[in-house]
Amino acid sequence: MPNLIKVVAAGDVDSGKSTLIGRFLYESRSLPNGLVEDIEEECERLGRNFEFAYLLDSFDEERKNELTVDTTQSFCKSGKNSGILFIDVPGHRELLKNMLSGASYADTAVLTIAINKPIREQTKRHAFILKFLGINKIITVINKMDLSGFDRNDFLRIKEQVRVSLEKLGIESCAYIPVSASNGDNLLRRSKNTPWYHGKTLKETISGIRIKKRKESLRFLIQDIYDIAGESVAAGIIISGGLKIKNRVFVLPDKKEVQVKTIRYSGKKVSSATAPLAAGITIKDTFSLRRGQVLSGSRMPPVVKEISGRIICTEDIELNSDLYIRCAMQEEKVKITRINHLWDTSDLSPKNPPLKKNDLAEITLSFNRGIVMEKYNFSDLLGRFVLVDNRDRIAAIGGAV
Amino acid sequence: MTKENGAAYLKERETKSIYIIREAYYRYRDKLALLWSMGKDSTALLHLSQKAFFGRIPFPVIHIDTSFKFKQIYSFRDRLTKEYGINLIIARNEPALKKHICPEQGRYRCCQALKTQALKIVTKKYGLKAFLVAIRRDEHLIRAKERVFSARDENFRWNWQNPSLEMWSEYSEANPGVSGHLRVHPLLDWREIDVWRYTKAERIPILDLYFAKNGRRYRSVGCQSCCQAIPSTASDIGKIIAELGKTKIAERSGRCQDKEKAYMMQKLRSLGYM
Numbered sequence A: 001m002p003n004l005i006k007v008v009a010a011g012d013v014d015s016g017k018s019t020l021i022g023r024f025l026y027e028s029r030s031l032p033n034g035l036v037e038d039i040e041e042e043c044e045r046l047g048r049n050f051e052f053a054y055l056l057d058s059f060d061e062e063r064k065n066e067l068t069v070d071t072t073q074s075f076c077k078s079g080k081n082s083g084i085l086f087i088d089v090p091g092h093r094e095l096l097k098n099m100l101s102g103a104s105y106a107d108t109a110v111l112t113i114a115i116n117k118p119i120r121e122q123t124k125r126h127a128f129i130l131k132f133l134g135i136n137k138i139i140t141v142i143n144k145m146d147l148s149g150f151d152r153n154d155f156l157r158i159k160e161q162v163r164v165s166l167e168k169l170g171i172e173s174c175a176y177i178p179v180s181a182s183n184g185d186n187l188l189r190r191s192k193n194t195p196w197y198h199g200k201t202l203k204e205t206i207s208g209i210r211i212k213k214r215k216e217s218l219r220f221l222i223q224d225i226y227d228i229a230g231e232s233v234a235a236g237i238i239i240s241g242g243l244k245i246k247n248r249v250f251v252l253p254d255k256k257e258v259q260v261k262t263i264r265y266s267g268k269k270v271s272s273a274t275a276p277l278a279a280g281i282t283i284k285d286t287f288s289l290r291r292g293q294v295l296s297g298s299r300m301p302p303v304v305k306e307i308s309g310r311i312i313c314t315e316d317i318e319l320n321s322d323l324y325i326r327c328a329m330q331e332e333k334v335k336i337t338r339i340n341h342l343w344d345t346s347d348l349s350p351k352n353p354p355l356k357k358n359d360l361a362e363i364t365l366s367f368n369r370g371i372v373m374e375k376y377n378f379s380d381l382l383g384r385f386v387l388v389d390n391r392d393r394i395a396a397i398g399g400a401v
Numbered sequence B: 001m002t003k004e005n006g007a008a009y010l011k012e013r014e015t016k017s018i019y020i021i022r023e024a025y026y027r028y029r030d031k032l033a034l035l036w037s038m039g040k041d042s043t044a045l046l047h048l049s050q051k052a053f054f055g056r057i058p059f060p061v062i063h064i065d066t067s068f069k070f071k072q073i074y075s076f077r078d079r080l081t082k083e084y085g086i087n088l089i090i091a092r093n094e095p096a097l098k099k100h101i102c103p104e105q106g107r108y109r110c111c112q113a114l115k116t117q118a119l120k121i122v123t124k125k126y127g128l129k130a131f132l133v134a135i136r137r138d139e140h141l142i143r144a145k146e147r148v149f150s151a152r153d154e155n156f157r158w159n160w161q162n163p164s165l166e167m168w169s170e171y172s173e174a175n176p177g178v179s180g181h182l183r184v185h186p187l188l189d190w191r192e193i194d195v196w197r198y199t200k201a202e203r204i205p206i207l208d209l210y211f212a213k214n215g216r217r218y219r220s221v222g223c224q225s226c227c228q229a230i231p232s233t234a235s236d237i238g239k240i241i242a243e244l245g246k247t248k249i250a251e252r253s254g255r256c257q258d259k260e261k262a263y264m265m266q267k268l269r270s271l272g273y274m
């Protein structure tokens, strides 16, 4: 599907994220035969009314306990050449890792708010994490409108509350849509229950979102070195730009200029290659290539030995423990030399060290050797990093400011 | 879909999958193997692996032979083994086959013995630690929850309650420990129709069980005893792609294991069945 937009549903526990996706899939006829019947049967067995959320919450335990534990992805065709990939994530604070695993795929987000619940910390935390992940365009749906009799004033009141909260976090929502996820109002079809609402449906809003194209200068990331027919071939992926044989390119972080001798794609030698492509190269010079290096044209990305980074901690971090930074295929030992700011992600109030799971921080990191890193841009492999602890766990995710 | 758009989309998919295959090889080297069922997905995975390493797949390819497979697959297997220059390992649970374990004695028990146990045997014999597996999220509600790198414990169990953090394309957190193994899923983000489009574009050989004969074809190919053909007139890949654009029949609806619903699948998975 060439026009595929990936949408994460975020928001508080029980705001209706899973139901919204389930109902959307159902109405867009994206479900195979028999699945709805299976779920009907299942709901009957558990003595419940029909739950669209079960289309996403497929684990036995998720259904019994009525809560999403792990992230799920579901595809939905939205037009002749377009599709929406919905990503469901858990709302619970304890399940942050599963939320991040899902949200890291997303281009845009639907923030769900239940009309009958005040905006709680968890909503703000999710909104904030989305912003942190570079998801600048979010769509807000005010859900469970049926519970307030589709009342316009209730909608406007909650909308204003949400707008103010988001503004404080520096987030702008490109739409506010009154919906009832379980009944399908304003998801794909305009609802008769909200004659006072003149905006777009959720489907129209999602379809209107355009994703930026990436830049054009050459970035070839070396993954590994293979011995192919007696030659030492640097295998990697071209994430942007292109290269030709005889081109002079720079190897970073070494900043060494080399000339491309051969380019391989699949089993063949080719004369040029452009992104996106998994290719292999050899060079004319006597210089050995290795995993982690980046080939670039004359418009080079920065090579840094120290950065100011913004991170979200996914584990508690002890400052003196061994930490490694991974950025694309680079890995280096790293030290947190300073904590410049530290906040609690729930209400963004400043707090004191140590760094705890779920904290947000601005820190200074220094490395033994220079590494290639672009500025804070999560859609770019070189614009984001993870910190890994000595137990091989991802202790934080982040980007350079 | 315009032709260029479609080609660019497939290139993007291919690049990402090759990236994943190479990451698995970087981490596991001679402890990595590919699971090949001769079906369309794992054959596409085989093809991607060949492209990833510029012509020769540097790790073994395992065929889990339950002996209940379609007869057609054996000649297909042997033909591709030559064409792709594969180092093929055949995994069979001989003691169980001698005891005549079969689907009639219960599918669950049969899968467990002839698939999971057979894989355990070769894992041990060859000291394997990671497998490339061609599952996709859109196959099943449970598979929609998978990670690209997914750990299994020593009993081949999937610890789904405690999945790893998979951030962007950083897959390193999945850790099978000393006694477990890792499943790597390079096609996880692909859809059924993507696999067919890629198979067509790349002219990947395909079992003719997938093509309609006398008004029926197989949409998913596993053990003969547990797979049923669906009504179809799609006699080539182009027609299959057109059919998929319209159908509302679930891909694995012909599979008996899946008929036993989501819980069954979860149970099989958590017990190590692929």
Ligand SMILES: Nc1nc2c(ncn2[C@@H]2O[C@H](COP(=O)(O)OP(=O)(O)O)[C@@H](O)[C@H]2O)c(=O)[nH]1
Pocket (backbone or CB within 6 Å): A011, A012, A013, A014, A015, A016, A017, A018, A019, A020, A051, A053, A066, A067, A068, A091, A143, A144, A145, A146, A147, A179, A180, A181, A182, A183
């Ligand atoms: N009345 C009403 N209930 C809803 C609506 N949407 C979801 N729910 C219910 O709210 C509960 C939580 O929904 P769920 O989708 O699991 O929320 P999640 O935790 O955000 O994924 C379930 O019992 C749903 O049936 C709605 O539009 N109206």
Ligand SMILES: [Mg+2]
Pocket (backbone or CB within 6 Å): A017, A018, A019, A053, A067, A068, A088, A089, A090, A091
């Ligand atoms: Mg949910």
